[in-house]
Amino acid sequence: MIYTVTLNPSIDYVVQVKDFELGTLNKMESDRKLPGGKGINVSRILHELEVDATALGFLGGFTGTFISDWLNNDNITTDFTVIEDDTRINIKLKSNEETELNGRGPHINEEEATRLLNQLSNLTEDDLVIFSGSKPPSLPADYYQQLIGKTVKANAAFVIDTTGQDLKNALAYHPFLVKPNQHELEELFGVKLNGEADIIPYGEKLLELGAQNVIVSLAGEGALLFTKEGSYRGISPKGTVKNSVGAGDSMIAGFIGEFSKTNDIKKAFQMGLTAGSATAFSEDLAKRADMETIYQQAEVRKI
Numbered sequence: 001m002i003y004t005v006t007l008n009p010s011i012d013y014v015v016q017v018k019d020f021e022l023g024t025l026n027k028m029e030s031d032r033k034l035p036g037g038k039g040i041n042v043s044r045i046l047h048e049l050e051v052d053a054t055a056l057g058f059l060g061g062f063t064g065t066f067i068s069d070w071l072n073n074d075n076i077t078t079d080f081t082v083i084e085d086d087t088r089i090n091i092k093l094k095s096n097e098e099t100e101l102n103g104r105g106p107h108i109n110e111e112e113a114t115r116l117l118n119q120l121s122n123l124t125e126d127d128l129v130i131f132s133g134s135k136p137p138s139l140p141a142d143y144y145q146q147l148i149g150k151t152v153k154a155n156a157a158f159v160i161d162t163t164g165q166d167l168k169n170a171l172a173y174h175p176f177l178v179k180p181n182q183h184e185l186e187e188l189f190g191v192k193l194n195g196e197a198d199i200i201p202y203g204e205k206l207l208e209l210g211a212q213n214v215i216v217s218l219a220g221e222g223a224l225l226f227t228k229e230g231s232y233r234g235i236s237p238k239g240t241v242k243n244s245v246g247a248g249d250s251m252i253a254g255f256i257g258e259f260s261k262t263n264d265i266k267k268a269f270q271m272g273l274t275a276g277s278a279t280a281f282s283e284d285l286a287k288r289a290d291m292e293t294i295y296q297q298a299e300v301r302k303i
């Protein structure tokens, strides 16, 4: 079974404003509320790809209810840990540029944190857990390490899509996949990277540090995949970008979903590129039909 873990879900409040101006009254042209949080997005795309997965994470309050109702309505399997505090609301402001305003996240008490940890006690070696996104500040600093410890103890595989120290600490436990974007890779190693030649040594370094597979995603420029057997350049389909929120999550879901069906790393990468781009070309996350339409346009070349 595949599990996604979202420690910090959100309602994504997507608002469209024409020529947004700071310090004045702006009127929305349109607004919509979507269930968000990186692992939840991964679950939604896996569901589109007809791959079974269960969404875990913390949900609470009226905002939490909105998210669980929405996912239940879409027949997405969930087993959330219910908390007392309200799940956050993140603002995605679309104007001449895209601006994001993300909350820090709710308070999570010790009993709630333990409850989610205990859910991982039932993992087996047939399971894969996808840990995605930020951690509310009230959780212990080593909470991701505790979750990964439980996963590894059960011989289950894991993917981690987060930033900074949590990502660094995870590498020694041999994640099946990590997927920093260029900015996250630069932050991780304290460097500025210009182009593929600069990026390649740092992608390889993540393999040396313990990751089994590494994707460095480069938005419209596609992505690079590093594996023990070789490296690949991924070229994304071209299209009109409507929304970049969730493109990275879609890429992870496409990759893992396809790998779980075929065990073929190149096909998995092609589907990762496809799902990321299909989301970038959609108002919300991609639908299955969007992915099928552009799959052949995504290219994978050996470096």
Ligand SMILES: Nc1ncnc2c1ncn2[C@@H]1O[C@H](COP(=O)(O)OP(=O)(O)OP(=O)(O)O)[C@@H](O)[C@H]1O
Binding pocket: 181, 217, 218, 219, 220, 221, 222, 223, 236, 237, 238, 239, 241, 244, 245, 246, 247, 248, 249, 251, 272, 273, 274, 275, 276, 277, 280
């Ligand atoms: N403008 C775009 N045009 C085509 N494909 C895109 C575009 N933006 C993203 N993608 C696809 O989605 C993948 C992931 O995007 P990106 O590198 O922006 O990830 P990310 O920074 O983790 O995204 P986010 O945090 O917005 O979810 C890219 O490798 C590419 O395949």
Ligand SMILES: O=P(O)(O)OC[C@@]1(O)O[C@H](CO)[C@@H](O)[C@@H]1O
Binding pocket: 008, 010, 012, 035, 036, 037, 038, 041, 090, 102, 132, 133, 134, 135, 245, 246, 247, 248, 249
């Ligand atoms: O604060 P985090 O967890 O890093 O990111 C949260 C978030 O920006 O990521 C998703 C897109 O990837 C959105 O649905 C959500 O609002």
